[in-house]
Amino acid sequence: MVQPSLFCTDSAPLLSGDEGEVSYYPNVISSEKAAQWFAYFHEHMAWQAERRQMYDREVDVPRLHTHFSLSDNVDPPLREAFGLVSHYLHTPFNSVGMNLYRNQHDSVASHHDKLEFLRAGQPIAILSLGATRRMVIRQKKVSRRHLNFDLEEGSLLVMSWTSQLHYDHGIPKERDTVGPRISLAFRVSGT
Ligand SMILES: O=C(O)CCC(=O)C(=O)O
Structure with missing residues (x-):
């Protein structure tokens, strides 16, 4: 099942078809609100530096991370962000993973979301604050079609x-x- 909201705005999907949809919506919040939330989250979240196993050694994950469920006692700006994104997409979002990319050296490797932990058919929505970063989306099939685009504040x-x-x-x-x-x-x- 695909959320109808993916199709019913003026923003054209970046990808669509049998293999799923990816859509980009610029300026969902004002630059003032984005700057306010960025400053709050940057200062008040308990950002964690994580390590992960890579072959035979442990390496730093090249970004900071934190995670919340809506059922946690989340700070008012985060509750507001949950409300805004859920309302915008008519989707009952109940968890959020937050990433802090400190500079150009931080990144996230190419991956897909672990669907076994997600409610089938519901979308994933990424709100961007701060500097613009490039995202690369790659088809898993042999053809490896790919798409590069900027995620703006x-x-x-x-x-x-x-x-x-x-x-x-x-x-x-x-x-x-x-x-x-x-x-x-x-x-x-x-589930
Ligand atoms: O920071 C982003 O835009 C991507 C984040 C992401 O892929 C993830 O949290 O799994």
């Missing part, structure tokens, strides 16, 4: 559940200097 990137079966997404490191960026990845967790 105040934008929402919406990926359908089905798209996670067929495409990977990631934020590569950049060569040029880039300021900090925070992303909020809203999901509907549970």
